[in-house]
Amino acid sequence: MIATMEYVDILDRSEQLGKMVLDSDVMTAYNNSQKELKEDSEAQRLIKTFKDIKENYDDVQRFGRYHPDYSQIMKQVRASKREMDMNDKVASFKIAERNLQKLLDEISEYVALSTSEEIKAPKDGAALSDSGCGCGSGGSCGCAS
Template sequence: MLATLERVKIITEAQSLAKMITQSEAAAEYRMYYYRLKNDIQTQRKIREFVRMKELYEDVQRFGRYHPDYKTINIRTREAKREMDLDENVARFRKAENALQDILDQVSILIGKSVSQHIKVPTGNPFFDSNSSCSGGCGSGGGCSCSA
């Protein structure tokens, strides 16, 4: 039988945990700043301009500095990125996104470590990954003498 009582209980607890996370203050801030990011005309203009410049930049990179517009496009791409990054809506959204990601990383590590100290939980965050066994890929659960 695939659906044992234990599995049903685990799934129910996971759903409860997911509901708590989605109802958290961090998730509410994330949704609010995402809405502001998507609905602000000036912010969207800056994002579109950066995406356009990024595409030009990638095209220029095929030829490197031998492309006639290499220097101009390189500078304009950096300026567009800086303008986008300094936009208040983008900055607040990234901050909210990082806060929510930190919660998800911490929950993932707690769950993984409660099962075994050798479970690898890739978080994408070097702070958390350094506490994870092997921090990246031997696949032996610490059997390779790495810093598990």
């Protein structure tokens, strides 16, 4: 068990680290791009359209290519996603989100490696795994986990 004062010191330092992340330029850029995304009616319309089509896609996925609407839904999903991703506000938000995730991954890796070389930390937004995939399916998805 960690001594009480050591425990308090660790908590204080982790609060300081959290505040540093919240006050960082990366977090500011993320918050600004998120705000702009939420305020952009065209981006919100594209996101809603994609989510609506995605619901149909999820239903079709249960039956795969044997579903009568499989080809049509697959084309709609791809077209809708492409249109959504091409929107400036959506693209800016995704970049800011990726940058924030990278910062958090770097912090996690630094803390983990400072503790022990044996501790694994997420990389590139992936969950913990040897391959970095982290899908948890045991490799059935085609990754190397």
